[in-house]
Amino acid sequence: MGIESEENTIPDNVGVEHLRGGGTSVVVDLGDGRLPRILHWGRDLGELGAAELEQLRTITRPTVGDSAVTYPQPVPVLPQLAEGWLGRPGITGNRGGRAFAPLFRDAVHTVTAGSVRTVAADPESQLTLTVLLELGPHGVLTLQAELQNDGASSYALDGVELALPVPDKADEILDLTGRWALERVPQRHPFPIGSWVRESRGGKPGLDHSTVFAAGETGFGFERGQVWAVHLGWSGNQVLAAERMPAGSRHLRAGELLLSGEFSLEAGESYRSPVLYGSWGEGLNDLSDRFHRMIRARPDHPAGPRPVLSNTWEAVYFDHDLDTLKAFADRSAELGIERFVLDDGWFLGRRDDTTSLGDWEVDPEVWPQGLDPLAEHVHGLGLQFGLWFEPEMVNLDSELARAHPEWIFDGGHGAGLPSRYQHVLDLSHPDAFAQVLEQVSTLVDRLGIDFIKWDHNRYLTDAGHSDSGRAGVHDQVLAAYAMMDELRRRHPALEIESCASGGGRIDLGVLARTDRVWPSDCNDPHDRIDIQRWTSLLLPPELQGTHIGAEESHTTHRVATLDFRASTAFWGNLGVELDLAAIDPETFARVSEWVDAHKRFRPLLHSGRVVRADTVPEIRVDGVVAHDLREAVFSFTMLGRPAAWPPPRLRLPGLDPNRRYTVRQLAPGRDVPAGQQPPWLAVGVTVSGSVLDELGLEAPSLDPDRTVLFHLVEA
Numbered sequence: 001m002g003i004e005s006e007e008n009t010i011p012d013n014v015g016v017e018h019l020r021g022g023g024t025s026v027v028v029d030l031g032d033g034r035l036p037r038i039l040h041w042g043r044d045l046g047e048l049g050a051a052e053l054e055q056l057r058t059i060t061r062p063t064v065g066d067s068a069v070t071y072p073q074p075v076p077v078l079p080q081l082a083e084g085w086l087g088r089p090g091i092t093g094n095r096g097g098r099a100f101a102p103l104f105r106d107a108v109h110t111v112t113a114g115s116v117r118t119v120a121a122d123p124e125s126q127l128t129l130t131v132l133l134e135l136g137p138h139g140v141l142t143l144q145a146e147l148q149n150d151g152a153s154s155y156a157l158d159g160v161e162l163a164l165p166v167p168d169k170a171d172e173i174l175d176l177t178g179r180w181a182l183e184r185v186p187q188r189h190p191f192p193i194g195s196w197v198r199e200s201r202g203g204k205p206g207l208d209h210s211t212v213f214a215a216g217e218t219g220f221g222f223e224r225g226q227v228w229a230v231h232l233g234w235s236g237n238q239v240l241a242a243e244r245m246p247a248g249s250r251h252l253r254a255g256e257l258l259l260s261g262e263f264s265l266e267a268g269e270s271y272r273s274p275v276l277y278g279s280w281g282e283g284l285n286d287l288s289d290r291f292h293r294m295i296r297a298r299p300d301h302p303a304g305p306r307p308v309l310s311n312t313w314e315a316v317y318f319d320h321d322l323d324t325l326k327a328f329a330d331r332s333a334e335l336g337i338e339r340f341v342l343d344d345g346w347f348l349g350r351r352d353d354t355t356s357l358g359d360w361e362v363d364p365e366v367w368p369q370g371l372d373p374l375a376e377h378v379h380g381l382g383l384q385f386g387l388w389f390e391p392e393m394v395n396l397d398s399e400l401a402r403a404h405p406e407w408i409f410d411g412g413h414g415a416g417l418p419s420r421y422q423h424v425l426d427l428s429h430p431d432a433f434a435q436v437l438e439q440v441s442t443l444v445d446r447l448g449i450d451f452i453k454w455d456h457n458r459y460l461t462d463a464g465h466s467d468s469g470r471a472g473v474h475d476q477v478l479a480a481y482a483m484m485d486e487l488r489r490r491h492p493a494l495e496i497e498s499c500a501s502g503g504g505r506i507d508l509g510v511l512a513r514t515d516r517v518w519p520s521d522c523n524d525p526h527d528r529i530d531i532q533r534w535t536s537l538l539l540p541p542e543l544q545g546t547h548i549g550a551e552e553s554h555t556t557h558r559v560a561t562l563d564f565r566a567s568t569a570f571w572g573n574l575g576v577e578l579d580l581a582a583i584d585p586e587t588f589a590r591v592s593e594w595v596d597a598h599k600r601f602r603p604l605l606h607s608g609r610v611v612r613a614d615t616v617p618e619i620r621v622d623g624v625v626a627h628d629l630r631e632a633v634f635s636f637t638m639l640g641r642p643a644a645w646p647p648p649r650l651r652l653p654g655l656d657p658n659r660r661y662t663v664r665q666l667a668p669g670r671d672v673p674a675g676q677q678p679p680w681l682a683v684g685v686t687v688s689g690s691v692l693d694e695l696g697l698e699a700p701s702l703d704p705d706r707t708v709l710f711h712l713v714e715a
Contacts, residue, residue, distance in 0.1 A: 203460025
């Protein structure tokens with residue numbers, strides 16, 4: 001997004017602009033010298049002439065009466081107290097106690113195809129605001145602001161919060177919450193008068209982060225009801241809010257959450273907000289498809305088949321041994337694995353999680369010849385080599401902490417409370433940044449590392465710069481971004497995964513410099529199926545790491561069949577996190593079948609349109625449909641025991657109603673015993689897409705925690 005870009009622009013300071021793209025219309029009022037006011041965001045309105053656009057301005061102007069303070073929409077994308085706005089202000093800050101309610105006026109708007117760039121000033125507050133509003137070709141609306149201090153004294157900035165309006169039909173809120181190993185749990189409630197606010201204060205979005213924050217028509221689902229949602233592309237503290245005013249205005253809002261005193265604009269300095277992304281849809285499938293198409297169109301989106309990987313963590317933990325791991329790599333190659341990842345435990349003194357974070361040197365006691373023999377062996381098998389790092393963290397029991405305690409964040413009470421025995425390394429300290437960068441980069445170069453699993457386990461609850469005590473979360477996020485960017489600049493083929501105790505840092509800010517995310521530390525398919533489902537509201541499947549874990553889950557201790565575990569992991573960037581040296585030959589052969597099946601279908605899985613059916617709570621029906629509508633894969637999962645039995649027919653959304661599809665069970669799943677199969681399943685069936693959507697197919701009588709996959713091909 002280029003706030004500064006002005007090429008091929010046409011000045012337009014008084015009109016109403018109509019942006020169209022991806023089935024979306026955004027109508028923006030640019031009149032009266034004010035900041036942009038969105039009159040409509042949603043369903044495409046078709047071609048509208050200048051006179052009709054002017055009428056849209058007229059019909060949306062409210063009756064004001066004797067007090068402008070009580071007027072409803074349209075409100076600018078950055079609401080202002082000085083315009084009579086009584087809700088959350090778009091800018092909070094002050095200049096020595098003054099300029100706390102800026103009023104930006106005499107706005108100059110520059111319009112290009114699909115975007116509006118606005119520059120407005122407040123001479124009394126000595127501030128200039130630039131806002132860039134863009135509607136992309138896939139129907140995703142983006143909004144970003146830049147605030148500049150034009151005065152000679154500093155301006156203490158407390159926040160910049162942008163707002164996108166939703167219509168009064170949006171009367172129900174959907175947001176996501178969760179915890180470790182159970183991320184992205186949906187919660188719904190009415191859209192009340194007032195504010196529903198979700199804050200992240202731990203230096204990352206967090207395990208309870210609402211990746212997508214939505215409002216829509218009551219009862220909206222995956223296939224029905226208009227719905228609007230926002231996402232903030234930022235990997236640090238943030239605030240998301242749904243705000244409804246008594247006068248009628250409804251907004252979805254977001255911005256970086258700045259800690260007290262964290263950010264001060266000196267003379268001539270600017271603050272650029274994170275990008276706010278907005279999508280709408282006729283149901284959540286439509287909304288998320290816009291996000292997916294936008295993400296997949298990025299020039300740096302991962303190209304080529306996403307490598308199937310094996311990860312050593314749940315197999316060996318900290319027990320590293322060259323011969324054992326070489327054998328692990330051999331078995332990985334036999335399975336058809338394409339990337340081998342050595343997890344935590346390889347560096348100086350690391351025997352458990354209490355010590356050594358920050359000492360990014362290969363441990364000579366465990367690895368007397370270094371990691372070179374293992375990396376060479378892995379590459380010799382034709383596999384990529386991956387390695388685990390946690391560059392932003394440090395143990396107090398480490399050589400780094402003993403040598404440089406001043407590099408550790410200190411909120412004024414020393415290093416603060418440990419969390420998982422960890423503290424936070426201040427990467428905005430130039431020497432700390434340089435040391436970690438060089439250590440990681442040297443290993444990437446020496447070992448030919450293809451993939452970094454970048455972890456981030458501790459919250460930044462007391463992240464103060466040790467020299468000044470000033471809050472440093474904002475600086476830390478930018479430093480982490482800078483390190484990732486520099487590593488990729490030095491090593492263009494390097495891929496990075498964003499992991500943060502599982503799914504604690506999943507956002508489009510970190511994904512601008514990473515290639516996949518780890519949605520959760522939980523590999524239990526009973527929970528994972530929904531973690532992946534709700535993560536996919538924002539991210540397409542190929543960006544989600546999805547692993548086949550142990551029969552007994554390491555996080556929940558629930559026991560699951562291999563087919564249930566594998567069919568859940570099947571949809572994303574597949575991985576295997578089993579002890580390959582210990583599993584029996586039959587299990588090894590079955591895992592190999594699943595790896596082969598995933599490879600066969602990943603071109604479809606990682607490019608098609610993700611669809612989800614609205615079902616009773618105990619059932620999940622999810623699929624991926626090719627964009628040419630000629631092929632699809634669906635899953636039917638039974639998570640519980642519905643009171644009504646047998647289960648409802650399978651209705652498969654997203655198909656071409658006029659095409660005929662042959663539907664068969666997709667091997668190698670075996671979770672449907674013969675006595676639980678409906679008659680059609682044994683032989684397959686050929687019917688139209690309209691029949692599959694409207695009438696549906698009789699469902700298998702599955703036991704709980706069982707899945708069956710279906711392959712559909714145009715007949």
